[in-house]
Amino acid sequence: MSTALLAAALQQTATPGLPGAGIARVDAARAAARAALAQQSALVDARAEPWRYTSLRALEAQALPLASAADDAKVVELPPALGPRLVFIDGHYAPRHSQLADLPVGVNFKPLSALRAEDWQVHAALLQFVGGGSDALEPLNLALASAGVLLDVQPGVVVDAPIEVIYFGVFANPCAWHARSRVLLGEGARVILLERQLGPGAGLATLHTEYHVHADARLDLVQMQEAGAALSLLRTSTLMLAARATLRMHALDLGAALTRHALGVRLRGTQARAELRHVVALDRRQHADLQMDLRHEVGETSSDVRCRAVAAARSRAVLQGAITIAAGADGSDAALSTHNLLLSDQAEIDARPVMEIHADEVRAAHGASVGQLDATMLFYLRARGLPEAEARALLTAAHCRAVLDDIVHADLRTAAMQALDARIQSLR
Amino acid sequence: MLKIENLHVRVAGKEILKGLSLQVNAGEVHAIMGPNGAGKSTLGNVLAGREGYEVTAGSVLFEGRDLLVLEPEERAAAGVFLAFQYPVEIAGVNNTYFLRAALNAQRKARGETELDSMQFLKLVREKLKVLELPDALLHRGVNESFSGGEKKRNEIFQMALLEPRLAILDETDSGLDIDALRQVAAGVNAQRAPSRAFIVITHYQRLLDHIRPDQVHVLAEGRIIASGGVELAEKLEAEGYAGVPQEAQA
Numbered sequence: 200m201s202t203a204l205l206a207a208a209l210q211q212t213a214t215p216g217l218p219g220a221g222i223a224r225v226d227a228a229r230a231a232a233r234a235a236l237a238q239q240s241a242l243v244d245a246r247a248e249p250w251r252y253t254s255l256r257a258l259e260a261q262a263l264p265l266a267s268a269a270d271d272a273k274v275v276e277l278p279p280a281l282g283p284r285l286v287f288i289d290g291h292y293a294p295r296h297s298q299l300a301d302l303p304v305g306v307n308f309k310p311l312s313a314l315r316a317e318d319w320q321v322h323a324a325l326l327q328f329v330g331g332g333s334d335a336l337e338p339l340n341l342a343l344a345s346a347g348v349l350l351d352v353q354p355g356v357v358v359d360a361p362i363e364v365i366y367f368g369v370f371a372n373p374c375a376w377h378a379r380s381r382v383l384l385g386e387g388a389r390v391i392l393l394e395r396q397l398g399p400g401a402g403l404a405t406l407h408t409e410y411h412v413h414a415d416a417r418l419d420l421v422q423m424q425e426a427g428a429a430l431s432l433l434r435t436s437t438l439m440l441a442a443r444a445t446l447r448m449h450a451l452d453l454g455a456a457l458t459r460h461a462l463g464v465r466l467r468g469t470q471a472r473a474e475l476r477h478v479v480a481l482d483r484r485q486h487a488d489l490q491m492d493l494r495h496e497v498g499e500t501s502s503d504v505r506c507r508a509v510a511a512a513r514s515r516a517v518l519q520g521a522i523t524i525a526a527g528a529d530g531s532d533a534a535l536s537t538h539n540l541l542l543s544d545q546a547e548i549d550a551r552p553v554m555e556i557h558a559d560e561v562r563a564a565h566g567a568s569v570g571q572l573d574a575t576m577l578f579y580l581r582a583r584g585l586p587e588a589e590a591r592a593l594l595t596a597a598h599c600r601a602v603l604d605d606i607v608h609a610d611l612r613t614a615a616m617q618a619l620d621a622r623i624q625s626l627r
Numbered sequence: 628m629l630k631i632e633n634l635h636v637r638v639a640g641k642e643i644l645k646g647l648s649l650q651v652n653a654g655e656v657h658a659i660m661g662p663n664g665a666g667k668s669t670l671g672n673v674l675a676g677r678e679g680y681e682v683t684a685g686s687v688l689f690e691g692r693d694l695l696v697l698e699p700e701e702r703a704a705a706g707v708f709l710a711f712q713y714p715v716e717i718a719g720v721n722n723t724y725f726l727r728a729a730l731n732a733q734r735k736a737r738g739e740t741e742l743d744s745m746q747f748l749k750l751v752r753e754k755l756k757v758l759e760l761p762d763a764l765l766h767r768g769v770n771e772s773f774s775g776g777e778k779k780r781n782e783i784f785q786m787a788l789l790e791p792r793l794a795i796l797d798e799t800d801s802g803l804d805i806d807a808l809r810q811v812a813a814g815v816n817a818q819r820a821p822s823r824a825f826i827v828i829t830h831y832q833r834l835l836d837h838i839r840p841d842q843v844h845v846l847a848e849g850r851i852i853a854s855g856g857v858e859l860a861e862k863l864e865a866e867g868y869a870g871v872p873q874e875a876q877a
């Protein structure tokens with residue numbers, strides 16, 4: 200017996216016209232994914248530790264249809280583009296909203312649906328299970344992905360303008376769509392990548408992305424999740440960093456009904472550095488679960504993780520953050536902090552930073568706090584005339600802004616701060 | 628303008644103000660001196676509406692209205708301003724943004740038109756000059772990494788910007804160097820007007836050389852125990868609080 204969601208998904212694997220259909224290796228991979236899917240009885244193993252905090256029961260009970268291709272002529276309000284952009288509407292590539300005109304030389308950036316047989320061959324990893332496919336999530340995503348991008352940046356190429364990938368949901372009736380992406384930065388390349396979820400669309404979206412940052416390359420990644428209030432978003436991001444590679448990632452979880460993000464970071468080369476900033480602002484019954492797994496696999500690597508969660512009403516934020524310093528990864532440096540605000544006594548924040556150290560000569564620091572707004576600050580602002588609600592919103596935003604300050608691209612930083620401020624103002 | 632009668636206030640279960648009475652008329656400057664822990668800041672906080680201060684008896688009328696029923700922001704809009712003894716650092720809240728939001732919130736509450744950013748900046752430039760505060764402080768967080776003296780001057784800058792009816796300055800002179808003291812005094816004197824009143828809490832007669840008060844009060848043990856002119860401050864400076872004659876009581 201499989202769940203309604205899974206049974207529907209299995210039937211959907213017969214959907215014609217998925218990206219790469221007709222290309223032998225793609226068809227074969229999909230068939231394998233379909234077979235793996237058929238083995239499963241539920242989307243995830245609800246009893247497994249990583250799913251302890253997030254229940255998908257309500258979701259599994261819905262036989263969600265696969266999102267049909269949106270009308271590309273449909274007018275959707277998108278924020279102004281800061282650089283090249285690929286837009287997907289309800290999980291389908293929307294060329295009229297995309298912008299690829301000024302793509303720099305040495306940057307291969309295209310939607311899955313535009314990949315040619317050679318692309319699928321070179322980037323065969325798009326057709327493999329990253330996490331080993333132990334639950335139904337990965338096969339589901341692989342079998343049904345209609346959206347997603349390939350971003351392949353040649354060694355030494357530096358792109359100044361942010362490259363954008365936007366997933367916009369318009370469908371009012373709950374439906375499902377899936378996206379699968381691969382991002383590759385060649386040696387010494389530098390890219391700013393913005394991934395953004397927008398629009399009122401409801402239902403289920405799954406997103407799998409693998410990022411490879413090669414030696415001496417730098418990826419500035421901003422994930423702005425402002426999805427519709429009735430969307431469940433299940434996301435996997437796996438980032439691999441080679442020697443002297445740098446990742447600076449800002450993830451904002453502001454929208455959706457439920458999000459669950461499995462974020463894996465592997466520091467694989469010496470002097471690789473990962474800076475992660477995570478901001479969550481929730482209200483109503485929103486639920487956001489971040490499962491972070493950051494591994495220092497070799498020595499002389501560094502990481503700095505800072506999380507800020509704000510939970511109002513009956514919302515719940517979960518941060519399960521593990522940093523592992525593997526045996527032999529001597530001389531590594533890891534810092535993990537989470538500072539969180541509870542804005543209601545019915546809200547919940549479960550922050551569990553964990554550090555596992557198997558190496559020598561490491562520096563490791565971690566701290567966690569959950570509190571309320573500072574009464575003295577609140578009084579100071581009100582004594583100058585700010586209404587209480589406004590004073591609270593300002594302080595709440597300030598709490599989160601502290602980890603957005605270091606977004607390098609100024610316009611992107613402004614956009615992130617604006618999205619945050621708007622969200623905080625609307626918290627109920 | 629301000630009429631405090633027989634005010635009793637408890638903080639954390641302990642009675643701090645024990646029957647304090649004080650009347651301040653428009654146009655006047657009143658200095659309040661008194662030993663540490665006497666309740667001076669408590670008085671300022673109660674007037675500004677801070678939480679945790681329980682008024683158990685007495686009344687406070689501000690321009691004929693019961694001040695104690697108002698929220699802190701309503702008091703601010705009505706024209707009450709407290710320069711904090713310890714201004715609070717608020718990282719992440721931009722100083723300029725905060726000042727404009729505060730000013731406009733007050734104006735809105737009073738039914739006045741709000742200032743756009745051009746009008747506001749013009750006003751800011753004007754007021755900054757008097758305090759000789761560097762522009763750069765405007766771009767930081769509220770009081771963030773300000774020096775002690777900068778924080779105090781910033782309080783007076785805020786006062787100049789918000790143009791309150793009644794300003795309570797809680798030890799704004801403490802920790803200031805001689806130049807800063809002069810600037811703060813200039814800021815206050817520039818604001819003196821027949822329609823405006825000041826309560827200046829201080830430990831030092833020195834400030835009163837720059838800001839000439841109409842009356843000086845001694846607050847001790849939760850009450851005003853003596854009132855007089857500037858000569859009272861001079862006497863305190865010379866003799867300390869032990870010698871305050873009870874009969875000098877107002």
Ligand SMILES: Nc1ncnc2c1ncn2[C@@H]1O[C@H](COP(=O)(O)OP(=O)(O)OP(=O)(O)O)[C@@H](O)[C@H]1O
Binds near residue numbers: 664669670712
């Ligand atoms: N929140 C509080 N909890 C407990 N006691 C308090 C609190 N606030 C003030 N007090 C006490 O009330 C008394 C008066 O404090 P207040 O700050 O008003 O004194 P002050 O006259 O301003 O002193 P100073 O000259 O040192 O600034 C002190 O004994 C102080 O410890």
Ligand SMILES: [Mg+2]
Binds near residue numbers: 667668669712798
């Ligand atoms: Mg005091």
